Amino acid sequence: MAVGQAVDMSLMDISKIFSLLQPKEDNEGNELSQALNNAVSSDNVIVLSKLLSQESYRRSINIRSGWGVPVTPLRTAATLGHLRCLELLLEHGAEVDSLDVKAQTPLFTAVSGKHLNCVVALLKAGADPNGSQHNNCSPVLTAAREGDADILQELLRFGAEVDVRPKVPDWASNATACRGPLYISAVYGHLDCFKLLLLHGTNPNYNCTDEKMLARIKQPKTVLDVCLHYGCGVEYIQLLIDFGADVYLPTVITDKTTKQNEALALLLKERVFPKPLMSQTRLAIRRSLPFANKEPAIDSLEIPLILRNYLKHNTYELAGCSS
Structure with missing residues (x-):
């Protein structure tokens, strides 16, 4: 039954993507949208404002156009980081969470491009900080991977899910599906993002809150395991300890590097000495x-x-x- 539900969900997602690929018959709307896209691409706010003063262009504001991957003008502004154009489009009714053929929202592309001002403007306009449910990745996972703490801070401030994980069907679940933003920030060495996620309440043990998924995975690795395996510095281990990670969960395997030995020594010390009352x-x-x-x-x-x-x-x- 669970497999059937997962397959249904997968087919629904595929249908959604293919619906975005369907050509539109409104050639006039495509041309008007392309004109808007051209103005946004050149960051020409004056031309864009003149176009949007006309009703026909405002009606075409959410139409996707262009060669290759058709996109809305808002998607173009978010991708290029053209803040003034983006704000003008939002003022004139641009759909804040419109999807492209990759199921990416304008917010997702703004995060990918590291355009902080555009990210904030989209979030203030009501963009979903978690991105699209049809996209396997998410803005938080992307910011954690890129080490962009400022953008990650804004996403979390606007309510993004701190323990978000890649979206895969239940029947395809494996250890990769549990690799949330805390795991990613540790592997890529982004200490600021690592601490920020912990401050916002991420799970310090498995970085995954789905108990059914953890039960399906043979010997799931804790974040402490991951930090030791990848040779993360003692700062990561200390943070996990400070934020309440269970120091008795990891399987301790000694390595040769000095950095790993320092981290391991800290973990073993924590197992011997009780946590201070203040902590x-x-x-x-x-x-x-x-x-x-x-x-x-x-x-x-x-x-x-x-x-x-x-x-x-x-x-x-x-x-x-x-x-």
Whole structure:
């Protein structure tokens, strides 16, 4: 039954993609859309504004046009990072989550192009921070892979799923399907993104919250396992420990590199010595806060600033507070 449902979902996704590939009979609309696309491509806001002042062009604003992969004018603006054109299109009714033939939204292409201003403008206009359900990847996975912490921060601020994973049918699930943004940021060595994801409540153990999927995978690897395997520095191990990762889950296999030995020594030390009471208290308080928007929730607490900073894992911690 589950396989049948997965196949149905897969066929639905394929049907959606093919529907985007169907040629449109409205040749006049295609020509008008192409004119809009040309103005956007050259970042000519004056021409674009004049075109959009006409009703016929406004009606064609969401039509895909162009050679190869037909795209909407908004998709073109997001891809090229032309912010003024993008904002003008949104003001005149451009569909913020329109899809191209790859099931990519304008937000996804703006994230891929590292156009922070366009990302923020699209999110403020109501773009889905998780991208399209028909696309195997997502804006968060892309930002984590590219190490773009500023864009990742905005996506998470607007409610993007922090433990998002590649979209594959259940019957095709394997270890790859569990490789969420925390895993990716560790493998690619993006420490800022790694910490940012942890601050926003990502699962520090498996970076996957689907228990059924984990049950289907033989010996699923924890994020600690991954960090040790890829020789991530002690900073990654310390962060995982600080954010409550279970240090007894990883299978410890010694390696030859000094960096890995330092990380391993830290992990083994943590297994021997209990976590300080202050650290345990911080974990308990953070877990009791709303899953999203933890920082605003912490700021609202009526406690001294130094304690609020400690709850946010600021670098200076509580030095001088032990007396």
